[in-house]
Amino acid sequence: xxxxxxxxxxxxxxFTVWQGWKRAVGASTTxxxxxxxxxxxxxxxxxxxxxxxxxxxPVKVVEQIAWLWSNQVGAGGLMVHILASLQRxxxxxxxxxFTGTMLxxxxxxxxxxxxxxxxxxxxxxxxxxxxxxxxxxxxxxASYGAQIFVIFISALPPILMNAHKAARGIKPGLIxxxxxxxxxxxxxxxxxxxxxxxxxxxxxxxLGVATGWMALIAAELVASDGSRSGLGYLVLIGQQTLRPxxxxxxxxxxxxxxxxxxxxxxxxxxxxxxx
Amino acid sequence: xxxxxxxxxxxxxxxxxxxxxxxxxxxxxxxxxGWVSPFVLPPPWEVLDALDRISRGYMGGNLWVHFSxxxxxxxxxxxxxxxxxxPLGMAMAFLPVVxxxxxxxxxxxxxxxxxxxxxxxxxxxxxxxxxxxxxxFVAAVVPCLLNAxxxxxxxxxxxxxxxxxxxxxRWTVFREVVVxxxxxxxxxxMRIALGNAWATLVAAExxxxxxxxxxxxxxxxxxxxxxxxxxxxxxxxxxxAAMNIGFLILEKRLVPWRRETTE
Amino acid sequence: xxxxxxxxxxxxxFTGQAGVIPALDKFSFEIEEREFIVIVGxxxxxxxxxxxxxxxxxxxxxxxxxxxxxxxxxxGPDRAVVFQxxxxxxxxxxxxxxxxxxRINKVPAEExxxxxxxxxxxxxxxxxxxYYPNQLSGGMQQxxxxxxxxxxxPKVLLMDEPFASLDAMMRTLxxxxxxxxxxxDKPTVLFITHSVExxxxxxxxxxxxxxxxGRIKEVVNVGKICGDEGHxxxxxxxxxxxxxxxxxxxxxxxxxxxxxxESR
Numbered sequence: 001x002x003x004x005x006x007x008x009x010x011x012x013x014x015f016t017v018w019q020g021w022k023r024a025v026g027a028s029t030t031x032x033x034x035x036x037x038x039x040x041x042x043x044x045x046x047x048x049x050x051x052x053x054x055x056x057x058p059v060k061v062v063e064q065i066a067w068l069w070s071n072q073v074g075a076g077g078l079m080v081h082i083l084a085s086l087q088r089x090x091x092x093x094x095x096x097x098f099t100g101t102m103l104x105x106x107x108x109x110x111x112x113x114x115x116x117x118x119x120x121x122x123x124x125x126x127x128x129x130x131x132x133x134x135x136x137x138x139x140x141x142a143s144y145g146a147q148i149f150v151i152f153i154s155a156l157p158p159i160l161m162n163a164h165k166a167a168r169g170i171k172p173g174l175i176x177x178x179x180x181x182x183x184x185x186x187x188x189x190x191x192x193x194x195x196x197x198x199x200x201x202x203x204x205x206x207l208g209v210a211t212g213w214m215a216l217i218a219a220e221l222v223a224s225d226g227s228r229s230g231l232g233y234l235v236l237i238g239q240q241t242l243r244p245x246x247x248x249x250x251x252x253x254x255x256x257x258x259x260x261x262x263x264x265x266x267x268x269x270x271x272x273x274x275x
Numbered sequence: 276x277x278x279x280x281x282x283x284x285x286x287x288x289x290x291x292x293x294x295x296x297x298x299x300x301x302x303x304x305x306x307x308x309g310w311v312s313p314f315v316l317p318p319p320w321e322v323l324d325a326l327d328r329i330s331r332g333y334m335g336g337n338l339w340v341h342f343s344x345x346x347x348x349x350x351x352x353x354x355x356x357x358x359x360x361x362p363l364g365m366a367m368a369f370l371p372v373v374x375x376x377x378x379x380x381x382x383x384x385x386x387x388x389x390x391x392x393x394x395x396x397x398x399x400x401x402x403x404x405x406x407x408x409x410x411x412f413v414a415a416v417v418p419c420l421l422n423a424x425x426x427x428x429x430x431x432x433x434x435x436x437x438x439x440x441x442x443x444x445r446w447t448v449f450r451e452v453v454v455x456x457x458x459x460x461x462x463x464x465m466r467i468a469l470g471n472a473w474a475t476l477v478a479a480e481x482x483x484x485x486x487x488x489x490x491x492x493x494x495x496x497x498x499x500x501x502x503x504x505x506x507x508x509x510x511x512x513x514x515x516a517a518m519n520i521g522f523l524i525l526e527k528r529l530v531p532w533r534r535e536t537t538e
Numbered sequence: 539x540x541x542x543x544x545x546x547x548x549x550x551x552f553t554g555q556a557g558v559i560p561a562l563d564k565f566s567f568e569i570e571e572r573e574f575i576v577i578v579g580x581x582x583x584x585x586x587x588x589x590x591x592x593x594x595x596x597x598x599x600x601x602x603x604x605x606x607x608x609x610x611x612x613x614g615p616d617r618a619v620v621f622q623x624x625x626x627x628x629x630x631x632x633x634x635x636x637x638x639x640x641r642i643n644k645v646p647a648e649e650x651x652x653x654x655x656x657x658x659x660x661x662x663x664x665x666x667x668x669y670y671p672n673q674l675s676g677g678m679q680q681x682x683x684x685x686x687x688x689x690x691x692p693k694v695l696l697m698d699e700p701f702a703s704l705d706a707m708m709r710t711l712x713x714x715x716x717x718x719x720x721x722x723d724k725p726t727v728l729f730i731t732h733s734v735e736x737x738x739x740x741x742x743x744x745x746x747x748x749x750x751x752g753r754i755k756e757v758v759n760v761g762k763i764c765g766d767e768g769h770x771x772x773x774x775x776x777x778x779x780x781x782x783x784x785x786x787x788x789x790x791x792x793x794x795x796x797x798x799x800e801s802r
Contacts, residue, residue: 033379054398115290120298126515127508128474130390130481131489134496134504138315214388218478221390222493232391239394247398251391258386433625436595439613441639441690451638455629532629532670 056245064245065252073246074228074237082253084229088144089216092151096208099152100159101201105193107160108167121160129154129215133223142226147219154215155208162204166197202269209261217254231257317502325495325502326509333503334494336486342510344486345476348404352411353472357465360416364423365457381420389414389475393482407479414475415468422464426457459530466522473515488514540606541571541693541726543592548601549751550587560751561587564601567745567754574720574727576741578734578791580799584752585730589696592728593619605694615639617694618687618725622702624679626671632658632682633667639690657685660719677708681715688719695725699732710775713739717771734792739771739778746794749801756794763787 038058044050045057052060068078075084107114133150140146170193178192220232228237231254238247299319305311306318313321330338367374392410400406430453438448480489488507495503550562561584569575577585590596592603594613603610605617626635636657640650658664661681671679680700687695701709713736720727731737737744744758763783764770770778778784 027375029375030379033376034383036376037380112290115287116294119291119294122516123295123512126519127512128477128515130474130478131492131508131511133481134492137496138501214390217388218390218481221393222478222481235391235394239398242398244395244398247395251387251395254391255383255385255387258388262386433621433623434627436613437619437621437625437627440593440595440615440617440619441642441686442613442615443642447642451642452627455627458629530629532672 053242054244056248060245061248061252064243064249068234068246068249074233076229078253081229081231081234081250082257084227084233085216085220085231086257088147088219088230089151089213091144092148092216093155093208093212095148096152096155096159096212097205100156100204100208101163104160104163104204105167105197108164114164121157124153125157129211130218130222133219137223142224144225146223147216147225150219150223151212151215155212158207158211159201159204162200162207163197166200166204167193169200170196198273199269202265202273206262206265209265210258213254213258213261314499314501317505321502322505322509325500325506329491329503329506334486334491338510341487341491342514344484344490345480345488346514348407348479348487349411349469349472349476352408352476353415353469355408355412356415356419356468356472359412360419360468361423361461361465364420365427367420368424368427381417385417385421389471390478393479396479397483402483407476407484410479411472411476415472418464418468418471419461422460422467423457425464426460427453429460430456459526459533462522462526462529466519466526469518469522470515473518477511542606543567543569543694543726543728544604545569545588546602546604548588548591548598548603550584550591550596551599562591562598563751563753565752565754566601569726569728571726572724574729574740574742575745576729576731576737576743577745577747578731578737578795579747579752579755580749580795581732582750583747583798584750585747586698588752589619589698589728589730592694593617593696595619615643615690616692617696618690618692620680620683620687620695620697620700622699624671624676624683624703626679626682626686628671631668631670632663632674635671635682636686636689639686643690653689657689660688660722661685661715675708676704677712680704680712684716684719688723691723692725695720695727697727697729699730701736702732709736713775716740721772734788734795735775735779738784738787738791739775742769744791746791747798749798755798758787758791760787 041058045055056064065078068081071077073081075081103117107117129150132153133146136146136149140149174192174196175188178188183191217232217235220230221236224230224233231250234250235247235254238244238250302316303319306313306316317325329341336344363373363377367377389410392413393406396406396409400409434452434456435448438452443451476487477489477492480487481493484490484493488511491507492504492511495501495507545565545567548562548565549560552559552561565584565588577588579585587596591598592605592610594610594617597611610617627638630638633654637650637654640653645653658667661684663678663681663685666674666678671682674682683700701712704712717740729737729740738760742759742761744760746755746758747753748755761769770781770784
């Protein structure tokens with residue numbers, strides 16, 4: 001979900017998935033189109049007599065989702081896996097959100113901080129987050145910590161960059177107006193800087209959610225913590241046991257959550273930013 | 276983040292240099308003094324040595340072999356993604372039928388992270404190259420398509436009116452108005468797609484591969500050679516940076532009329 | 539005859555979320571060739587709609603428009619438009635913007651170059667041929683837009699508040715420039731503005747429109763009032779404004795428009 005529009009958060013806000021979803025869900029052609037593709041899927045699998053261990057029918061996938069709900073694979077049922085993934089994701093994301101926002105805002109305000117930290121940041125930024133996975137296992141062991149690290153490293157850059165842009169982008173006129181009225185620095189931060197930065201911050205958070213979610217899945221594939229849990233684990237185990245219906249079922253759940261996060265953030269953004 | 280005066284530039288450079296030097300000294304000091312085990316943090320000299328070893332031939336190939344292994348997959352998947360994604364995205368913008376047909380499909384597939392496709396690709400294509408090319412394709416196609424679509428949709432109505440007023444045919448309008456207008460957004464999407472492609476390739480190589488930089492990392496991990504792992508991170512970062520910066524330069528050349536930057 | 543414009547019972551409604559909005563109501567008018575017609579009226583009275591319909595960018599709900607003896611059915615370079623926001627192609631240089639129309643209308647390269655050079659001279663932008671629009675000031679951009687329209691030798695020139703986004707001084711300069719450029723070839727002009735002075739300075743006749751739905755409220759024949767001395771647009775704006783006849787007309791037209799704005 002890293003994708004789309006620009007990495008400029010203003011443009012991210014422009015192309016809102018929510019509006020697209022709202023309109024699309026309402027339109028009957030959307031459903032028709034989806035039914036069409038599912039039918040194509042079904043027809044191809046059946047007519048070409050594709051081996052069920054290679055590609056299941058849609059029916060089988062749906063059955064599998066239901067089955068996974070009440071039965072165990074690895075550490076538990078579907079709920080267990082969902083919770084495990086969510087736990088990891090939230091851990092890493094919250095850390096990234098906090099660190100990224102603080103650091104980014106600071107770098108935006110303080111030229112020195114910017115000049116000192118930016119080079120290091122630029123260096124690290126171009127390493128695909130998943131490349132850190134083996135190292136993180138070395139540092140944290142095959143554990144929860146290792147996975148959080150990967151998610152953290154992945155969600156940090158967009159959040160930090162957008163916080164930085166936000167801090168930079170505040171019109172000096174606004175700050176001057178507040179100073180003229182006699183506001184203290186903390187008041188300015190709280191009542192001027194923070195609200196002014198919010199649109200950018202949200203943009204960064206949305207991007208961070210997308211990259212973080214992607215990193216979570218990759219981390220569960222590559223840097224398992226041995227607990228045999230998680231949606232990424234389900235994807236992998238499906239392939240290893242030649243049961244692609246599990247894999248596809250897990251992918252669908254992953255996709256649903258990814259979309260839900262994004263839509264959730266957009267709704268939150270609308271609530272908080274009313275101007 | 277850039278300043279124009281040379282005094283500013285000097286200041287920036289010196290801060291950067293001090294920062295980097297500081298980090299490097301910490302790295303060196305901490306490992307030289309033995310405060311951190313070389314398993315956790317390979318010392319700079321070991322990493323250098325590892326780079327040297329790789330360049331002379333490691334695990335079936337030298338730097339060039341691993342480089343071309345990784346790059347060939349990325350480029351194949353990426354080119355495929357551009358060839359499929361850009362025309363399809365534009366078609367979706369021009370023809371409502373195409374939009375209604377493919378739109379929902381893309382909206383459904385888009386939130387699924389590319390790495391999630393890796394096991395499926397292994398199942399379908401085996402552990403060879405085509406599976407990785409497929410995953411890279413999936414990673415790159417969506418930004419290309421989406422931004423092609425957006426670029427066309429955001430063509431200002433006024434520009435179209437002007438062209439029609441001047442008497443342009445539909446094909447001329449497409450070639451001389453829609454395409455230049457869409458170019459900035461499209462190029463940004465293609466740049467993001469390339470970044471996605473590279474990151475996904477590394478992920479795929481971590482899962483299964485026999486050559487390439489991701490392979491070096493995971494192999495180094497399995498053979499307890501941290502220095503190899505660390506050494507491989509450098510070319511990965513460098514290539515990622517080079518691709519991004521190269522693309523930005525390309526954008527500047529192709530879109531000289533834009534004053535704002537897109538980053 | 540060939541450049542005259544004839545409006546016959548032109549009506550236009552827009553259907554939006556708020557229901558049906560009537561923009562024009564049986565607008566009928568005859569413009570003679572080479573006439574400079576200025577339309578003034580309150581916001582929303584349909585002046586821009588009228589211009590768009592004349593340009594062929596939108597079609598009327600009822601009624602017809604003929605230019606010369608040809609029905610207006612779509613856009614074309616014979617009815618060139620100059621927009622308020624210039625609408626230059628940002629990815630083309632000044633030169634490319636001006637010659638674009640020539641190129642797509644299959645004018646051979648040699649002649650294109652000649653016409654283009656002449657155009658640049660006419661608008662006084664020699665030396666700026668390779669500049670991109672975002673490197674030029676508002677006034678310069680608008681001149682390029684005018685040149686782009688003029689180089690095609692249109693029968694009709696349609697201008698929708700072309701100087702509204704310029705500062706006051708530039709605006710006066712451009713008005714005088716426009717007269718000079720227009721005098722070269724004298725296409726029929728349909729000009730929209732909110733500025734009464736601008737209207738009086740430029741027009742042969744002024745059409746005052748009512749509030750929505752737009753109808754003709756009154757027509758002021760400026761040319762006739764200028765009389766034998768010749769139209770005051772050939773002098774400077776300041777001189778024209780010093781003329782008592784000008785000031786009298788100004789009051790008259792302004793009050794006419796004010797009535798429309800204030801009537802509820």
